[in-house]
Every structure is written in structure tokens, then in C-alpha cells.
Amino acid sequence: MSLNRNLVRGRELARTAGDHIADALLGPLTVVGRGLRHHVGWLRAWWKRTPADRRGPALLLAAAMTAALAVLPYGLLLAAAALAASAAWAGRERAAAPEAAPDTAHLKLQAVYAALTPCLTRADDPRPLYAHGGDYTKVFTHWEFDAEGRLADLELDYPAYFPDSEPAARARVEQVLQAKAGRIREYRFVWHEEGNRLRMETLAPLPGITVQPFVVAPGEIVLGITDTEGSDRTIPVDQGGTPSHQPPVVWRTGARTADAHLLALGTPRAGTSTLLRSIALQVLPYADIVVIDGAGTGEHGCLVGRPGVRRVETSLHGAIAALQWAAGETTRRLAALDRARLGGGTPPRSVTRPLWLLLDHPAELSELAHAEGRADPQDLLEIPLRQGRAARIGVVVAEHLGALERIRPVVRATARARLVLGTPGPAQAEAALGAPLEITPPARTPAGRGYARLGAAAPVRIQVPAAPDPLDDDAPADQRDAVIALLPHSDSRTEAPAPTADLVKRPVL
Structure with a gap:
């Protein structure tokens, strides 16, 4: 019984040692192989980006550099060592970088800009202030968010052809801004027609009181x-x-x-x-x-x-x-x-x-x-x-x-x-x-x-x-x-x- 137990233990030790030896031998080869695949992918992408009229000179330059390395003493050996070292560095296991949290303010402002685009643009405008996929920083001059991350204050420019004197057109823009900023609050909209600028301000809730004797003058x-x-x-x-x-x-x-x-x-x-x-x-x-x-x-x-x-x-x-x-x-x-x-x-x-x-x-x-x-x-x-x-x-x-x-x-x-x-x-x-x-x-x-x-x-x-x-x-x-x-x-x-x-x-x- 003791002899069989010793034999089994010996086999397990040998298997473990073999695994360690295999990992020690194959680990560097795996890293180098992963690095070589990375270099090949980079080289393929570079070849696709290179214009057709420059590919011939690029191949001629690569052949000249190879011939120069072959003439030098130990040139090809040093080149192979440098390639292996570069492949090992490129193929090492890197810790996954944590994903950056999305900028919620940027996303909200971009959503407001996209919602206002149909209201404040015209098809025949050669240089529109509002365009699909445009940048909100070109028209939003000031913005603030409250402690809960909701849009509290916004100032924006609008094109001169927008009919800001028509109540229906104003109401459409105000409804869009209220929907994007939140319908549970009140907003005051200040239209500056002379400067084509609109200011949206969030209003604090009014306090509630009970009827009582008020200090006022007669009448x-x-x-x-x-x-x-x-x-x-x-x-x-x-x-x-x-x-x-x-x-x-x-x-x-x-x-x-x-x-x-x-x-x-x-x-x-x-x-x-x-x-x-x-x-x-x-x-x-x-x-x-x-x-x-x-x-x-x-x-x-x-x-x-x-x-x-x-x-x-x-x-x-x-x-x-x-x-x-x-x-x-x-x-x-x-x-x-x-x-x-x-x-x-x-x-x-x-x-x-x-x-x-x-x-x-x-x-x-x-x-x-x-x-x-x-x-x-x-x-x-x-x-x-x-x-x-x-x-x-x-x-x-x-x-x-x-x-x-x-x-x-x-x-x-x-x-x-x-x-x-x-x-x-x-x-x-x-x-x-x-x-x-x-x-x-x-x-x-x-x-x-x-x-x-x-x-x-x-x-x-x-x-x-x-x-x-x-x-x-x-x-x-x-x-x-x-x-x-x-x-x-x-x-x-x-x-x-x-x-x-x-x-x-x-x-x-």
C-alpha cells in the first residue's frame, strides 16, 4: 500500500514539474508570438493606408535596409534579436485600463442641441448654427447644472431668421428645453431679440403659507x-x-x-x-x-x-x-x-x-x-x-x-x-x-x-x-x-x- 502511494505521489510531482517546465518554455514563445501578430497587423494596416504611388519606394527602402544589415557583421542576428525584443514588449499582458465614466453633462447638452436643431435650422441656410451632428459649444455660451446633475441654467444663440416674435415658435423651443431639462420644475425664458440670444433659468419652488393677518395698508x-x-x-x-x-x-x-x-x-x-x-x-x-x-x-x-x-x-x-x-x-x-x-x-x-x-x-x-x-x-x-x-x-x-x-x-x-x-x-x-x-x-x-x-x-x-x-x-x-x-x-x-x-x-x- 505504501509503495503504491509513493508511486502515485511521484507521478503527480513529475506531472507538476512538467507543467512548470512547459510553461517556462512556452510562455516566452506565446508572448513573442502575440507580439509578432501585433506587428503584422500594424504592418498590414500601414500598407493599406499607404498610397499606391508610394508603395514601390517603400519596398525599395526596406530591401536596401535588409541588404545593409546582411553586409554588416552580425547584422541579421542583431535585427532578429531586436525584432524578438520588440515582439515581446508588444505582446506582454497589459492590465485592462478602466473605462472612463461618460461625461453626463456633455451627453445632456448634446441631446439638447440635437433636439433644438429641427426648431432652429432651415434647409437653405448655407452656414447653419444648428446642424445634425454639430457641436453644441458653438451656440451654447453658458450652462450650469444643479447638485442632482440636472440642467439648471442655459444661454444659447439662435439664428437671426428664427421668428422670435411669434408666440407659437417661442413655445415650441420652450417646450423642447423644458422636456430635456425636466418637466417637474418651472423655467423662466428671457428672449433677447436684438442679440438673438435666449436665456433659460430654473426657478426655485415658492414657499407655502397659511392664511393669516398680513401687515398691509388699508385697501x-x-x-x-x-x-x-x-x-x-x-x-x-x-x-x-x-x-x-x-x-x-x-x-x-x-x-x-x-x-x-x-x-x-x-x-x-x-x-x-x-x-x-x-x-x-x-x-x-x-x-x-x-x-x-x-x-x-x-x-x-x-x-x-x-x-x-x-x-x-x-x-x-x-x-x-x-x-x-x-x-x-x-x-x-x-x-x-x-x-x-x-x-x-x-x-x-x-x-x-x-x-x-x-x-x-x-x-x-x-x-x-x-x-x-x-x-x-x-x-x-x-x-x-x-x-x-x-x-x-x-x-x-x-x-x-x-x-x-x-x-x-x-x-x-x-x-x-x-x-x-x-x-x-x-x-x-x-x-x-x-x-x-x-x-x-x-x-x-x-x-x-x-x-x-x-x-x-x-x-x-x-x-x-x-x-x-x-x-x-x-x-x-x-x-x-x-x-x-x-x-x-x-x-x-x-x-x-x-x-x-x-x-x-x-x-x-
Whole structure:
């Protein structure tokens, strides 16, 4: 047994030694052979690259060098040794170089350039700025990426023949840039027509706040919070228990304002009813209101029976009666102001105290009135809209964005303060605001997010304060408590300031 075991062990040792000897002998030969294949491949590639008229002189030079080596002592031997050494060096095993990570910024910018090419090029352009397979560095003059690697800022040049004065052409380029940079954010596009340059800036999200007492002058209403560029001041606000200063969108009302009425449009569940409650809570301490809920959802039931709330109507009959009273009240106030102006006296408090008409979705009441063959409630708004500024009567209309065509022309003509909430398209935003929007809305927006335009000013971003229905159990408890705290009680109302001589005079409409 021990003899057989020794024989087997001896055979294994001999086999192992033979393998080592074979590796020692064949290893260098394998390396040299791999190097010779590398040289042959290089020589074949060089021969293919060499023009046909130079191949003959190249062969003659190679033959002359071979003959010279053959004449020299040990020339051929030294040449063979040099060839073997070169083949061994070329055939050695090299560690695989790690693949360089692709430059994501370069890939993203090249993708943006390729996407813009169909929009910013023309077939008859002999030297196009944008061409398929071109270089983006020739037209992109500045770019920045955020911490997450997303495109945050981009400045580019575009050809002079691009129709940058046409909204449709602009919208196409803006949509392409938003798609490539990410639809979850807002972007501002600044077009420099004189220099054929476009700047895209990423806008930070607006902070959300709850309705609260705002520090403003009499007759001013805070519609929401905006960017620093959209306001000329800041006000102290409470953000979830943390005090801060934010730039507000302030709507100045009263007899001297040119924007006495407001039209707010929004997509479903965008926050137009919340806007009406926020306005009501801000004006109730010094004004009276009439609320007409055309949707009939009862979202304004928390205002029923409160001091200063004249009526809260949800039916067609009640809405018509309330608007007829408002038209008569407007006429009565104008007559009282005329008598006070002619007699040199002071108008009574019932005339100078502001009155607000808040209409939530009146287009539904208009359709119902049309079906019953009755007068359109919106037609009853003509007198308060046209004469309400002198009588200190303001009108706020909130409606669905898709129902803009069902709003009467008198409402659209006199309501010069505009809001649009939600995610409107370029054409919808321009129709609602009366001016093109230089900001592209994100794919999804929180409730109360939108854009505001007061008078002839440029549209600005806005975040409406959260003012949910306190009877809605699905709303956050802290927001419902904030609304309840602002609801007026019998001892919380104040009188409007006494009118001065210039308020007694009836302004020219």
C-alpha cells in the first residue's frame, strides 16, 4: 500500500514539474508570438493606408535596409534579436485600463442641441448654427447644472431668421428645453431679440403659507407670495411656526385703483375657492361681502351668519336676487355720493364702507338660467363692474380655466386683475392673463400655485395662502384652525376710515 502511494505521489510531482517546465518554455514563445501578430497587423494596416504611388519606394527602402544589415557583421542576428525584443514588449499582458465614466453633462447638452436643431435650422441656410451632428459649444455660451446633475441654467444663440416674435415658435423651443431639462420644475425664458440670444433659468419652488393677518395698508389685499423679482417689498409671514419675510402679490383696491375687480381662473382643484376664502377673511374686518356659490358645493358655509356677510347664495333664484340687490346698491351709493359732493357734506358710513361680491363658478348658474329661460346672472354684474369703483364695490369672479369663453365680455373687460392657477398651456395662460407667459408651468403643481397679472404689469408667479373649508375633515387641522381663528365675531369688526375730501369726489371712469 505504501509503495503504491509513493508511486502515485511521484507521478503527480513529475506531472507538476512538467507543467512548470512547459510553461517556462512556452510562455516566452506565446508572448513573442502575440507580439509578432501585433506587428503584422500594424504592418498590414500601414500598407493599406499607404498610397499606391508610394508603395514601390517603400519596398525599395526596406530591401536596401535588409541588404545593409546582411553586409554588416552580425547584422541579421542583431535585427532578429531586436525584432524578438520588440515582439515581446508588444505582446506582454497589459492590465485592462478602466473605462472612463461618460461625461453626463456633455451627453445632456448634446441631446439638447440635437433636439433644438429641427426648431432652429432651415434647409437653405448655407452656414447653419444648428446642424445634425454639430457641436453644441458653438451656440451654447453658458450652462450650469444643479447638485442632482440636472440642467439648471442655459444661454444659447439662435439664428437671426428664427421668428422670435411669434408666440407659437417661442413655445415650441420652450417646450423642447423644458422636456430635456425636466418637466417637474418651472423655467423662466428671457428672449433677447436684438442679440438673438435666449436665456433659460430654473426657478426655485415658492414657499407655502397659511392664511393669516398680513401687515398691509388699508385697501390692500395679499393675493399670495411671489419671487423677489415680482414684488418691490416684503412682509412678515408665519411659515409653519417659523417667522420670515416674503415678497407678496399685493392687490390695491379702492376708489383710486385702476384694477378694482379680479378674475381668477384655474384648473380643477387648483385653489380658486381657497383664493375667495382668503380674500373674504382679509376684507371682512372692515367690509361687507356677498358670496355666490355657483357650484353649490357648500364650500363657503363657514361664512354663513358671520358679521359682515350679507348673503351666501347657492341657488339660481338666490343668486339673481343677490345680484339685483347689488346693482341697486351700486346705484344708491352713487346717488348718495353725488348728493354729498354737491352739498359739500360727508357721505354716510353705509356708502363709504366697502362691499365685495365674491362669485364662485358663475358660469354654471348661467347655464342653468339659460336652460330655465331666465336672465343670466352675469348680466346683472354690469352695473357693479362698471360703476363699482366709485361706489367702493369690488367684484371677484372665480371660474374654471376651461370655462373662460362662457364668461361674459363685460367681466373680462373690466376685471383687469387676473389670476390663473394650476398648469395652463401657453395659449390658455395668454388668454387668461391677457399677456404671454414667459414661465413654463411644471407638470404638477401644488394647490394654490399659479400666476398673477395686475393691470398692465408683467405676469408673476404666485402661491395663494392655504385657506381650506374648516368644515372639510380632509384638510390639515392646522390650516382649518387658522381659518377659524380669522372668522369674524360680533366684536371683531371695525369701521372703515372716514372718507377724505378726495374720496368724496367721484372719480372719472
